[in-house]
Amino acid sequence: MSDMKLIPIFLILVLLTSCGGSTPPPTPPEPAPVSTASPTLTVTPASAPFVVIGYFPDYREYNPAWAEHLTDIIYFSAEPRADGTLDTSRLNEETWAQLQKMKTQRATRIHLSIGGWERDGDFPELTANPNTRRAFIKNLLNYLLAHNLDGMDFDWEFPKNDTEFENYIALLTETQAVISGHGMSVSVALPADPSFPLDEFAIVDRVHIMSYDRAAKHATYEQAVDDAKLFLDAGIPSGKLILGVPFYGRNIQPPYREMSYAEIMEKYQPAFSMDEVNGVYFNGLEMIQHKTCYAMGTKLGGVMVWELAHDTIGSDSLLQRIYALATGKTSC
Secondary structure, eight states: OOHHHHHHHHHHHHHHHHTTOSOOOOOOOOOOOOOSSOHHHHHSOTTSOOEEEEEEETTSOOOGGGGGGOSEEEEEEEEEOTTSOEEOTTOOHHHHHHHHHHHHHHOOEEEEEEEOTTSOTTHHHHHHOHHHHHHHHHHHHHHHHHTTOOEEEEEOSOOOSHHHHHHHHHHHHHHHHHHGGGTOEEEEEEOOOTTSOGGGGGGSSEEEEOOOSOSSSTTOHHHHHHHHHHHHHTTOOGGGEEEEEESEEEESSSSOOEEEHHHHHHHHOOOTTOOEETTEEOOOHHHHHHHHHHHHHTTOSEEEEEOGGGSOSSTTOHHHHHHHHHTTSSOO
């Protein structure tokens, strides 16, 4: 082969090499995508405000001072009727006007409670029929919109069997689908009962854990931790869980009798570190602080209280201590 023929062959080989004809070095693997949020935080961001929620029963007198120490207030309660109507006869327009003033001045969110102890008797019949559920949700929505409310809270105490639980979940799901489109929230009050299908209640915006009226000492710190853990283990995101605390004491031995925190303080003047006096177990300032700090440290969504009118208004106020902790004015 002549030199002239070798030159083109040589050039072709050079070109093939420069165009990747030979095996290229291995390409470094691209880094795996990194998740920016844990599974629970995708539902409720860590930066979500820690809420302080108080129940205000219709048989109590409204106190404007509450507004300074709450993020949310729940007006208790309307009763569901089997035909899908809503009995609001215990609620009055003057109180609604006072609550609206609180909302305007303090941006406090206002919620309507549905049901409650001895006010939930029609839930089984109401929830069993899709037509009455639809009628109820329509009536509920009209009432919420007419009163410029931010949400509602269900309190059925309690479904008795699997069918009633299924119907309750159906009502919650359907209510959520409708009122969320109006920027309102749905919450539910529940005890930490392992026989309940707790995981199914993750469909609502908030679960209020009724961590009281339990054993002889009805609301201990250990009980609160166990109750919250039960819901967490059921898979409900921590940010949806609101730890309930009592503003009342109860006899350790039956017959059980309740005494408001204000009555306990007036009658016995216990030290802030005490949670038991004269056979009555209650949550004092120190216990309330421990529970609030636990809720904050566990990244629960907040604390709710039953009920506001049981509190004092001075330096020993439980509500004021909760709010000071929640807002960082007092440290844990």
